[in-house]
Every structure is written in C-alpha cells, then in structure tokens.
Amino acid sequence: MATVTLSPAQTEIQIIPGATYIKAYTITNNSDTDLSFFTSIESWVPQGTDGNTSFSTMLPKNFNFSLSNSDLNIGQHFTILPKQSKQIILKIKTDPKLTPQDYYLTIFFNQISNLSQNNQNLIKIGSHILISASTEENPKIEASVTKFSTSPIVSDSFFGKINVTGLIQNDSSFFFKPDAALILSKNKTLFKEIKVFPQNVLPSHQRQILCQSPDQKPIVCRFDKPLWPGIYQISIKSDKPHLDSSITIYIFPFSIIIPLIIIFLIIRKLKPNYRLT
Amino acid sequence: MTNILLFLIIFLSFPNQSLAQQFDSDNYRIEWGNFNMTSGKKSSSNYSLTDTVGQNAPGAYQRNGYQIKSGFQYIYDTFTDFSFSISDYEIDFGSLTPDVATTATNIITITTPSGHGYQILAHQNQPLTNQSGSTIPDTICDSSDCSQSQAGLWVNSSTYGFGFNAQGIGTSNYFQTQDHFRQFADYSANPPEINQIIMSEDSPVTNRSATISYKVNVSTIQPAGKYQNYIIYTAVPKY
Numbered sequence: 001m002a003t004v005t006l007s008p009a010q011t012e013i014q015i016i017p018g019a020t021y022i023k024a025y026t027i028t029n030n031s032d033t034d035l036s037f038f039t040s041i042e043s044w045v046p047q048g049t050d051g052n053t054s055f056s057t058m059l060p061k062n063f064n065f066s067l068s069n070s071d072l073n074i075g076q077h078f079t080i081l082p083k084q085s086k087q088i089i090l091k092i093k094t095d096p097k098l099t100p101q102d103y104y105l106t107i108f109f110n111q112i113s114n115l116s117q118n119n120q121n122l123i124k125i126g127s128h129i130l131i132s133a134s135t136e137e138n139p140k141i142e143a144s145v146t147k148f149s150t151s152p153i154v155s156d157s158f159f160g161k162i163n164v165t166g167l168i169q170n171d172s173s174f175f176f177k178p179d180a181a182l183i184l185s186k187n188k189t190l191f192k193e194i195k196v197f198p199q200n201v202l203p204s205h206q207r208q209i210l211c212q213s214p215d216q217k218p219i220v221c222r223f224d225k226p227l228w229p230g231i232y233q234i235s236i237k238s239d240k241p242h243l244d245s246s247i248t249i250y251i252f253p254f255s256i257i258i259p260l261i262i263i264f265l266i267i268r269k270l271k272p273n274y275r276l277t
Numbered sequence: 278m279t280n281i282l283l284f285l286i287i288f289l290s291f292p293n294q295s296l297a298q299q300f301d302s303d304n305y306r307i308e309w310g311n312f313n314m315t316s317g318k319k320s321s322s323n324y325s326l327t328d329t330v331g332q333n334a335p336g337a338y339q340r341n342g343y344q345i346k347s348g349f350q351y352i353y354d355t356f357t358d359f360s361f362s363i364s365d366y367e368i369d370f371g372s373l374t375p376d377v378a379t380t381a382t383n384i385i386t387i388t389t390p391s392g393h394g395y396q397i398l399a400h401q402n403q404p405l406t407n408q409s410g411s412t413i414p415d416t417i418c419d420s421s422d423c424s425q426s427q428a429g430l431w432v433n434s435s436t437y438g439f440g441f442n443a444q445g446i447g448t449s450n451y452f453q454t455q456d457h458f459r460q461f462a463d464y465s466a467n468p469p470e471i472n473q474i475i476m477s478e479d480s481p482v483t484n485r486s487a488t489i490s491y492k493v494n495v496s497t498i499q500p501a502g503k504y505q506n507y508i509i510y511t512a513v514p515k516y
Contacts, residue, residue: 003362009390009514030360050479051515052396055472106513113507119366121383124511127359200516210479217480218394 002123003030006109010128012175012200017133018096022068025088025127027109029080035123036079036112039072039088041065042126044104049167049208051199053106053128060103062095077112094133101173102203103131130200132174142171143178143238145245146206150234157227157253164221164234167206168243175202180238182211184223191226196236209236229253360388361397361512368508370493376434378494385443385476386486387512394515395485396477397447399508400425400470401461405439405493407502413495415460416440425470428457437494441508445487447476458492461508472511479515 005028015021029035043060044053059065067074068089080086090107106126113119132139148166155162168178177198184192194211197218201207211221226232235246300307364384373379389395405413416423416431416438423429423440428451431440440458443451451474452459462470476487491508 001362001364002366003360003386005358005360007358009359009393010516028358030362046516050477051394052474052477053513053516055511104516108511110509120368120505120507121363121366122507122509123361123363124509125359125361126511126513128514128516130516202516216391218392219480 001031002033002035002111002119002121004028004035004109004111004123004125005030006125006127008127010130012130012132014132014134015092015094016135017062017094017098017100019094021092021094021131023090023092023129025090025107026085027080027088027125028085029082032082034079034081034114036077036114037109038077038112039067039074039090040108040110041074042106042108044106044128046104046202046205049206051207053104055106059105062098063103064093064095066091066093092129092131098133100134101132102175103133104202105129105131130175134174139174140172141174141176141241143176143201143241143243144169144171145209145236145243148209148236148245148247150247150249152249153247154250154252155225156255157225157229157251158255160225162223162225162234162249164209164211164223166209166236166245168201168209169206170201170203172241173203175200176241177201178238178241178243180236180243182209182221182223183235183237184226184232185235186226186228186230186232191232192223194221194223196221196238225251358388359390359393359512359514360386361510362386363510368491370491373493373495373499375495375497375499378434378492380490380492382488382490384486384488385510386484387476388483388485389481389514391481393481394477394479395447395482396474396513396515397487398472398511398513399441399461399475400464400472400511402507402509403465404463405504405506407500407504409500409502411500411502411504413437413439413493413499413504415463416458416492416494417460418458423457423459425460425462425473428452428459430454430456431458431492432456434494437496437499439491439493441492442490443475443487444490445476446485447478447482448487450477451475455490477515 007026011023013021042055042057044055047054065074068091072078106128108124108126110124111122113122146167146169150162150164164182177200178196180196182194197210197212199207209221210218213219229252232249232251233246236243368381370379370381387395404415418429418431419433419436420429440460442455442458444455462473
C-alpha cells in the first residue's frame with residue numbers, strides 16, 4: 001500500500017512582475033515502505049465549470065522555477081522513509097517583463113517505480129498554485145451571471161424543494177471568489193438567504209454556482225418552499241463584483257386545490273337535478 | 278443597613294487590580310486579550326463536540342475577495358491534509374487463458390482539506406508490453422465504442438484488450454456500471470493521449486474510496502511473454 005500526504009493543497013498569490021515567491025511544501029510518506037519521488041511543474045487551464053483542470057507541460061514564459069533545498073533540484077529523485085516527511089521549498093522567480101494576468105500551475109510529486117517492490121501503480125500528487133501577476137493592489141474584477149434558473153418554476157407549496165442553478169462568468173483578467181448570496185423574496189421582502197460558496201472563478205471562464213452549508217462546505221443551492229402561496233423572486237446579489245440576476249417562481253398549494261376541484265366536480269356530476277314545479 | 282452601605286463604600290473605594298492572561302520570558306511578554314476557559318474535543322455515545330469558550334470575534338469573514346476564518350475552532354480545518362493512497366500497487370494477472378477475461382482490483386482512497394473537492398486522473402506509460410515489444414492492445418469494448426475518454430460495455434469473451442473500470446462515489450459520471458470499461462490514456466501514443474479524469478467531486482471528502490477493476494482478455498494468437506506497464510494516478514484538488 002502506498003499513501004502520500006501533501007500540504008498545502010493549494011496556494012493563491014498576487015505578485016508584482018519581477019518579484020520572487022517562495023513556498024514550502026511538506027510531503028509525507030504514510031506507507032510502510034520507502035517511496036521515491038521527483039518534482040515537476042505543469043501548467044493547467046480550467047476544464048468545464050466545476051473546477052476540473054487540463055494539464056500541460058508547457059510552462060508560461062518569464063517564470064523561473066527552482067528548489068531552495070540545498071540537496072535537490074526540480075526533477076531530481078529523492079526518497080522518503082516510511083512515516084517520514086520531507087519539506088520541499090519551491091522558489092518562483094518572475095521576470096519584470098511578465099505580462100500582468102493570471103497564471104495557473106501545479107507542483108507535482110511524481111512517484112518513481114521501485115523495482116524491488118514490483119509496483120505497477122504509481123502516485124502523482126499535486127498542489128495548485130494560482131498566481132495573479134499585477135501591479136495593482138486591487139485589480140478590477142467584472143463578472144456576470146448566466147444560465148440562472150430554477151426548477152420547477154411553478155410548483156406545489158407542500159412537496160419538494162426549489163433547486164437553483166447558474167454560472168458565474170468572470171469577465172476580467174484575474175480570478176476572484178464571489179462574495180454573493182441567493183435571496184428568496186416576495187414583494188421585495190426577504191424570505192430566506194443562502195450564502196454562495198466562494199469558489200474561484202477564473203478569467204474568461206465560468207464556474208457553477210454552489211451554496212455554502214452551515215459547516216461551510218459547497219452544496220447544491222436549494223430553498224425550502226414557503227408555505228404561503230404566491231409569486232416569489234429568487235435573485236443573486238453581490239456588490240463586488242456586481243452581480244445581479246433574478247427569476248420569478250410561482251408557488252401554489254396544488255396538492256390541496258386540485259383534489260378539491262376534482263371532488264367538487266364529482267359531487268356536482270353526481271348531484272341529481274331538481275326541478276321546481 | 279447603614280453598616281452595609283458603609284461596607285460597600287469602603288469596598289468600592291479601593292482600586293481593583295485586573296489581571297489579564299499573559300506569558301512572560303526574559304525578553305518577551307505576550308498579553309492575551311481574552312481568557313480561554315475551555316476547549317478541545319468532547320464526545321458521548323451519540324455525539325462528538327469541539328468547542329472553544331472565550332474567544333474574541335470568532336467566525337468567518339469575507340470582503341473584497343479576501344476570507345478570514347477567525348478563531349481556534351477553525352484550527353480543525355487545518356488538520357486535514359490532502360492525501361491519496363493506493364491499496365495495492367502490484368497488479369498481477371498471473372497466467373492468461375485466451376478468450377477468458379481476467380480481472381484484478383485495487384482501491385484508491387482520497388482525502389481533501391476544507392473547501393476543496395478533488396479530481397483523480399489516470400494514464401498508462403505504454404500499453405501492456407512484453408520484452409520482445411509485443412503489446413496487448415487497449416480494449417475498444419464490445420461495440421467498439423470505448424476509448425480513454427469514454428466508457429463502453431465489455432462483457433463479451435471474444436472482445437480482447439486491456440481496460441479498467443472504477444466504482445465508487447465520484448465515479449458515476451465516468452463509468453455507468455461495473456461492466457463499462459475504458460482504456461487508460463496512453464502517454465506513449467503519438468501524440469500522447471490526454472490524461473483523463475476518472476473520479477471527481479466538488480465537496481471536501483474524507484477517505485473517499487473507489488475500487489479499480491483491471492481487465493485483460495487475449496486471443497489465441499497473442500504472443501507469449503510477460504507483459505507489463507505502469508498506471509499513474511494523478512490526484513489534485515479542485516481549484
């Protein structure tokens with residue numbers, strides 16, 4: 001069995017072109033046998049709208065990657081004994097000519113096959129590095145909401161929940177985390193509010209909207225249905241960046257009204273016609 | 278009554294000394310702004326509780342793209358590292374009988390820290406290859422409809438090749454049933470095939486496992502020999 005732990009899982013930094021950044025990683029071998037690795041750096045782009053990535057070995061220009069470990073370079077093999085950890089110090093040096101924009105990288109720890117152990121399965125574990133290269137302290141962020149919808153739009157008061165889906169589109173050059181909320185309201189009176197989970201939304205890409213559970217995990221956005229029938233609005237609100245989108249839903253007690261109508265019609269049909277003479 | 282009043286006047290006239298919690302050394306003094314009265318992990322037969330009593334401004338705060346999780350309760354978030362394991366990294370099919378599919382399994386397990394889902398990708402360094410250079414090709418499944426990115430049904434004993442299936446929470450988007458198989462993305466191909474996601478979730482998980490089933494079936498004309506390759510599992514968090 002091979003078990004590996006890596007910390008941290010992700011780093012997000014803002015850097016001025018020309019600056020150098022140093023980050024320490026701890027890789028732990030929790031197995032009962034020696035494990036050998038080498039480090040590598042790969043770039044990636046987002047794939048889809050739910051946080052998946054597609055990797056490439058082509059690295060962006062004007063970056064220089066090295067290790068500050070006295071006994072290691074990137075690509076050099078090292079061995080970690082069972083239940084031991086090793087600290088790897090990554091140094092990222094940027095050129096002053098670096099174009100101000102985002103760069104997405106991952107540092108990988110690639111397991112090397114050990115012939116004495118006859119292993120055919122190997123582990124490659126990575127930690128993301130999201131870099132915003134900018135000369136401004138607070139780069140301008142612009143975003144919009146697309147495909148904001150709910151299902152169903154017309155629903156019964158008593159059964160089911162209101163599911164809300166949508167995408168946040170980043171129209172700027174740097175990634176951001178939305179500070180937003182989904183609001184269920186009626187006649188501009190707040191009924192319920194759910195915080196949007198602050199996932200990274202990368203430039204020129206979309207990220208699906210998820211909500212934040214009480215224990216701060218991402219969950220599907222879902223409202224309990226209000227019992228009082230009527231016309232409600234579901235909207236997403238955020239000040240920075242400005243997000244504003246709204247949909248109207250209709251909630252009625254169909255599960256009560258329809259049976260009553262059916263019963264009324266049956267009674268009316270069965271009731272004999274009396275004619276006064 | 279007069280005695281009580283006099284006592285209170287005298288008592289309240291003396292200045293009280295307030296003692297804050299602090300730590301001293303020869304060179305440093307750390308002054309704490311609050312008392313921590315109790316903290317830690319407690320449990321009963323039905324419940325487990327972590328608490329910190331006596332804390333200034335605890336909670337999660339967010340503004341302008343920055344987040345702060347303030348308070349000792351959030352320290353538990355930092356205890357969960359990003360972890361990945363393979364239960365058995367030696368997959369030995371043994372001697373293969375033509376037209377009889379052979380399977381072997383192992384288990385992959387992942388744990389992610391607070392706020393991060395995960396994705397697991399898989400690829401092979403080359404097809405199953407013997408010392409003479411002969412290969413067992415990747416399966417194309419019963420209807421010739423599976424690839425490294427698309428699973429297909431493989432139950433027919435006259436369908437040959439090498440493929441895999443993954444079963445567990447997080448794999449259902451990639452493998453419909455336990456009889457749906459895929460090829461591994463082949464890095465030796467020209468151009469190299471793209472590493473493929475085989476398991477993913479949006480939420481943080483603890484010890485989330487999936488069973489990987491490796492399947493191989495050879496024809497009577499497959500050259501004899503010992504075939505081998507490496508399967509590399511890539512584990513990364515969702516950004």
